[in-house]
Amino acid sequence: MSLNNVLAHIDADQDNALNRLMDLLRIESISTDPAYSDACDAAADWLVDDLKSIGFDASKRPTTGHPMVMAHGVGSGTHVMFYGHYDVQPVDPLDLWHTPPFEPQIIGTPNGKVIHGRGSSDDKGQLMTFVEACRAWKAVTGELPIKVSIFFEGEEESGSPSLVPYMKENADELRADVTLICDTGMARPDTPGIVTMLRGLVGEEITITGPSRDLHSGMYGGIAMNPIRVLNKALAALHDDNGRVTLDGFYDGVPELPEQVAAQWQSLDFKSDNFLGEVGLQNPAGEKGRSGLEQIWSRPTCDVNGIWGGYTGDGFKTVLPSKASAKISFRLVGQQDPQKIRDAFRAHMRAQLPADCDIAFSGHGLSGASSMEIDHPAFEKARVALTDEWQKEAAYVGCGGSIPIAGHFQKIVGTQSMLIGFGQDDDNIHSPNEKYDLQSFHKGVRSWARILAAL
Amino acid sequence: MSLNNVLAHIDADQDNALNRLMDLLRIESISTDPAYSDACDAAADWLVDDLKSIGFDASKRPTTGHPMVMAHGVGSGTHVMFYGHYDVQPVDPLDLWHTPPFEPQIIGTPNGKVIHGRGSSDDKGQLMTFVEACRAWKAVTGELPIKVSIFFEGEEESGSPSLVPYMKENADELRADVTLICDTGMARPDTPGIVTMLRGLVGEEITITGPSRDLHSGMYGGIAMNPIRVLNKALAALHDDNGRVTLDGFYDGVPELPEQVAAQWQSLDFKSDNFLGEVGLQNPAGEKGRSGLEQIWSRPTCDVNGIWGGYTGDGFKTVLPSKASAKISFRLVGQQDPQKIRDAFRAHMRAQLPADCDIAFSGHGLSGASSMEIDHPAFEKARVALTDEWQKEAAYVGCGGSIPIAGHFQKIVGTQSMLIGFGQDDDNIHSPNEKYDLQSFHKGVRSWARILAAL
Numbered sequence: 001m002s003l004n005n006v007l008a009h010i011d012a013d014q015d016n017a018l019n020r021l022m023d024l025l026r027i028e029s030i031s032t033d034p035a036y037s038d039a040c041d042a043a044a045d046w047l048v049d050d051l052k053s054i055g056f057d058a059s060k061r062p063t064t065g066h067p068m069v070m071a072h073g074v075g076s077g078t079h080v081m082f083y084g085h086y087d088v089q090p091v092d093p094l095d096l097w098h099t100p101p102f103e104p105q106i107i108g109t110p111n112g113k114v115i116h117g118r119g120s121s122d123d124k125g126q127l128m129t130f131v132e133a134c135r136a137w138k139a140v141t142g143e144l145p146i147k148v149s150i151f152f153e154g155e156e157e158s159g160s161p162s163l164v165p166y167m168k169e170n171a172d173e174l175r176a177d178v179t180l181i182c183d184t185g186m187a188r189p190d191t192p193g194i195v196t197m198l199r200g201l202v203g204e205e206i207t208i209t210g211p212s213r214d215l216h217s218g219m220y221g222g223i224a225m226n227p228i229r230v231l232n233k234a235l236a237a238l239h240d241d242n243g244r245v246t247l248d249g250f251y252d253g254v255p256e257l258p259e260q261v262a263a264q265w266q267s268l269d270f271k272s273d274n275f276l277g278e279v280g281l282q283n284p285a286g287e288k289g290r291s292g293l294e295q296i297w298s299r300p301t302c303d304v305n306g307i308w309g310g311y312t313g314d315g316f317k318t319v320l321p322s323k324a325s326a327k328i329s330f331r332l333v334g335q336q337d338p339q340k341i342r343d344a345f346r347a348h349m350r351a352q353l354p355a356d357c358d359i360a361f362s363g364h365g366l367s368g369a370s371s372m373e374i375d376h377p378a379f380e381k382a383r384v385a386l387t388d389e390w391q392k393e394a395a396y397v398g399c400g401g402s403i404p405i406a407g408h409f410q411k412i413v414g415t416q417s418m419l420i421g422f423g424q425d426d427d428n429i430h431s432p433n434e435k436y437d438l439q440s441f442h443k444g445v446r447s448w449a450r451i452l453a454a455l
Numbered sequence: 456m457s458l459n460n461v462l463a464h465i466d467a468d469q470d471n472a473l474n475r476l477m478d479l480l481r482i483e484s485i486s487t488d489p490a491y492s493d494a495c496d497a498a499a500d501w502l503v504d505d506l507k508s509i510g511f512d513a514s515k516r517p518t519t520g521h522p523m524v525m526a527h528g529v530g531s532g533t534h535v536m537f538y539g540h541y542d543v544q545p546v547d548p549l550d551l552w553h554t555p556p557f558e559p560q561i562i563g564t565p566n567g568k569v570i571h572g573r574g575s576s577d578d579k580g581q582l583m584t585f586v587e588a589c590r591a592w593k594a595v596t597g598e599l600p601i602k603v604s605i606f607f608e609g610e611e612e613s614g615s616p617s618l619v620p621y622m623k624e625n626a627d628e629l630r631a632d633v634t635l636i637c638d639t640g641m642a643r644p645d646t647p648g649i650v651t652m653l654r655g656l657v658g659e660e661i662t663i664t665g666p667s668r669d670l671h672s673g674m675y676g677g678i679a680m681n682p683i684r685v686l687n688k689a690l691a692a693l694h695d696d697n698g699r700v701t702l703d704g705f706y707d708g709v710p711e712l713p714e715q716v717a718a719q720w721q722s723l724d725f726k727s728d729n730f731l732g733e734v735g736l737q738n739p740a741g742e743k744g745r746s747g748l749e750q751i752w753s754r755p756t757c758d759v760n761g762i763w764g765g766y767t768g769d770g771f772k773t774v775l776p777s778k779a780s781a782k783i784s785f786r787l788v789g790q791q792d793p794q795k796i797r798d799a800f801r802a803h804m805r806a807q808l809p810a811d812c813d814i815a816f817s818g819h820g821l822s823g824a825s826s827m828e829i830d831h832p833a834f835e836k837a838r839v840a841l842t843d844e845w846q847k848e849a850a851y852v853g854c855g856g857s858i859p860i861a862g863h864f865q866k867i868v869g870t871q872s873m874l875i876g877f878g879q880d881d882d883n884i885h886s887p888n889e890k891y892d893l894q895s896f897h898k899g900v901r902s903w904a905r906i907l908a909a910l
Contacts, residue, residue, distance in 0.1 A: 402773075
């Protein structure tokens with residue numbers, strides 16, 4: 001029984017696997033900030049060297065941004081292409097971190113040990129679960145049980161500017177029987193899932209200009225239009241009192257949940273008040289009449305991710321500012337057209353603008369939602385392997401976040417993706433104090449070892 | 456003719472007067488920022504020394520904040536108490552200044568020479584017009600024509616926390632026949648005015664807290680309430696479509712303009728489109744059906760002076776933030792009760808708050824509007840003296856800014872204030888590139904010399 005030997009090896013080698021992950025977590029590969037571009041390069045180099053050490057033909061591929069990493073293993077049978085990303089989110093506000101973000105540590109908590117540090121969950125810890133599974137197979141049997149290729153990108157947290165051109169140019173090399181993606185979470189804390197529905201994303205940054213310079217509100221207050229007032233009014237009008245987004249045609253292409261999926265989600269026993277209670281809230285803020293899982297997985301959203309204008313320092317300054325700005329994002333589902341959503345948003349903002357104000361737009365990310373065709377036999381084999389490892393029936397689920405890569409593999413390469421991840425809702429990804437449960441890491445490695453065997 | 460000799464001396468001494476003002480402008484007396492408190496003290500010392508040099512019994516009076524300056528001259532007849540403030544506004548954004556804010560310079564412009572630097576107009580340049588007029592009388596005649604006292608404060612730009620306690624404790628010493636205040640502007644660019652209506656101010660800072668920490672909008676977007684959304688909606692609801700403020704009882708105590716004053720204002724030939732055109736706007740943003748002068752002088756307002764929340768750096772971060780904040784101010788007129796306005800604002804914000812969000816308030820300034828009783832004969836004498844100097848009929852006007860000191864003199868000391876100033880609308884007070892016209896300074900000194908003679 002090779003698989004049992006491989007699982008035993010994974011258990012015995014756990015400390016070494018953790019040390020390798022720690023090395024990768026120490027590299028400050030923040031992709032959105034040009035100051036860290038050498039670190040992004042160093043993370044790619046680290047991965048190339050590590051993959052070579054377990055027999056992959058691995059190389060760094062330059063782009064106009066951060067490099068891709070491509071690797072091919074020797075093997076036969078089913079061919080899988082694994083995707084992950086080695087870049088991480090910015091770390092501000094730094095003063096809220098309990099330990100430095102790039103000095104990873106194992107910390108004991110009431111719920112078990114965790115790996116603490118930026119990227120531990122999103123996505124370095126997750127991608128290393130797959131690499132370690134390959135390493136274990138190689139160590140125990142001298143080979144991989146199937147044909148494995150690997151593709152890592154370094155711009156996932158900064159809008160993936162190089163991804164689509166790269167995938168178009170290298171579609172043949174990226175094609176396999178199925179794509180494996182490890183950048184998602186468990187269906188429930190103790191129940192694994194395969195994500196088959198991913199929300200898309202439209203990001204927009206806007207700046208409204210009113211007066212040509214900052215004014216004194218004593219002298220001009222009343223007569224001069226304040227761009228913050230314009231911005232507040234236009235953004236407030238994006239939601240109605242029922243939590244629905246008001247843009248023209250926003251819900252075009254938003255499907256109702258199939259009855260079968262709705263029933264499966266019902267059985268997951270998701271409690272909105274527990275989910276929200278962990279972050280100090282209690283009432284779902286989305287569309288009235290939609291369940292909590294629908295609100296985070298299968299319904300579209302609009303959020304203001306940042307807003308600024310006027311005097312924001314200590315004390316008080318009665319300025320009537322020249323400019324006010326905001327960053328806004330939309331999460332898309334089903335067949336919503338991202339370009340149409342962007343156009344509708346811009347039309348809404350322009351319609352709200354007084355004649356003597358200006359508005360400037362810049363786009364950040366534009367991707368539709370993805371839905372996988374789960375009739376490929378690999379899906380059911382992987383679901384059974386996950387169920388074996390976690391001893392809970394694995395489910396096909398949705399994901400609120402945007403992982404455009406799955407859609408790109410569908411449209412550009414023509415392959416379906418299985419999104420299998422081991423993150424928890426409280427991993428604080430994109431926040432201070434990101435962590436990854438030690439159990440997620442360890443059982444994640446074991447899960448992939450089983451899936452490789454099953455395929 | 457002593458007055459003519461005094462005016463001739465002022466003309467001859469202009470360069471020296473400018474050099475003295477430049478010395479005072481170099482002192483970085485930003486009162487709202489504790490880092491500059493030594494500079495505030497130095498500005499007070501400078502004024503005490505200068506007033507002593509022209510025969511005043513001057514001294515610095517400590518407070519729990521920045522010190523007051525009090526000075527009494529020798530003289531008989533009418534007793535005037537002159538008020539000004541030696542503190543200045545912060546200087547950010549520093550990169551918009553053409554020359555450093557605390558390195559004052561004389562700069563030639565198409566409209567004549569100007570004194571460029573923070574405080575040149577608000578209020579160091581203005582207060583020195585009065586000091587120089589006293590100096591000239593003293594130099595030419597050896598004495599002041601009437602009894603003159605002087606009172607400078609150093610916290611006007613930071614809410615004057617020490618002012619009311621100080622005035623209550625020293626009401627007898629502050630009492631004179633009439634108070635003179637030089638912290639306002641010309642009625643029109645070439646027409647002097649005496650301000651008899653001043654708007655009050657209520658300043659509020661708020662922070663709305665939603666989730667207990669910053670969240671990832673992919674994971675929580677839709678179900679978790681975003682405090683920026685709450686803030687936008689609550690602030691947007693402060694104005695209706697006609698530019699009116701919607702707070703309960705906001706217009707209680709707002710008087711209609713007396714016909715006589717309305718007629719006088721009509722004759723000032725104020726053009727909203729010219730006034731707004733100078734700052735890149737064209738349409739009055741205040742209450743529909745009110746003239747431009749009403750909107751800036753006699754109608755109450757609400758402005759958001761600052762707003763911030765979420766990710767505001769370069770690039771894009773799909774954060775769903777824990778907190779969102781804003782600074783809001785109201786300008787009050789007539790008998791509006793500042794405490795009632797504050798209460799109504801806080802009630803409005805609380806009513807807009809979802810059950811699981813919190814809001815914290817902090818107040819910055821709370822003062823009602825002031826209206827002067829102009830039947831004291833000093834008013835008409837001063838108006839004639841101003842008309843003589845500027846060769847344009849001086850007018851009784853309103854002022855959009857909040858100068859609570861006039862109300863304090865009315866209520867605490869029991870004296871009426873004449874607000875006479877020489878600032879121009881384009882002086883950029885509270886903004887980068889503050890300036891004071893050389894003509895404002897020079898004719899300002901001459902104006903006070905005439906007013907001292909007339910009283």
